[in-house]
Amino acid sequence: MKPLVIFEMANNHMGSFAHAKSIISKYYRLSEKFRSTIDFAIKFQYRDQKSFIHNSFLNSDDKQIKRFKDTFLQRTIWNKILQFSRNKFTLICTPFDEVSVGNVIKDKFDYLKIASCSATDWPLLEAIEKKVKKGRIICSLGGADEDEISTILSFFATRKMNVQFLYCVAKYPSSPSEQNLEYFNHLRNFYGEKIAGISLHENPNEYLSGAIGYSMGARIFEKHIGLPTKSIKNNKYSVNLRQMERWLKYLNMAIEQV
16 A cells, blocks of 8 residues: 655645645646655544634734634635645545535545644544544644553544554654654554554654654654745744655665565
């Protein structure tokens, strides 16, 4: 089975359909060079505009709140983005609230992805359980301790839900010395193939993590992507096209040799 590389756009579309379309097009062309050995998905994030930011913070100067406010997309724009993406990538989406879980179902994504910060958000997980049923789910485990990881896996196992879990370092960005990929190995030895891959927030110039992870048994990889322009800069943990291509070349070399 081919490994799956997930291009995580997050809100790097910057609230622009044109910029989202450009990212999707250029990363699709990049992916074509590697599709003989790697499957590709693109991942989006859904947040309910009416409820995601509490009313008491709507006028906050916090840079993250401002970024979310500035990059909300209307449902009509999302429909255009998904229509443009469907024949290019497997489609994945992370919902951050119960309303967005419903929208992920309505929009017929191939996978629902649970973010690390939501892995112990029990009301959200219960909403996912009720609405997703037999759908395919990926869940990141960044920041969870061993007791929490055991509880998360048990929650889904007792409900017989089809979930694949990703080891994750929840530091943005993380240095090579902070990757601690041996812990992926530890989780995989304990839980088996349920620990399916790695969600990465590393320095964009890091190129070996995919190759090393693949040699350890990882088959799903998540990388944050962006497309710098004259007016848009990538954040510190999102790759550009050149960096992504080099990372994929190293992963491809590992696939050929393992």
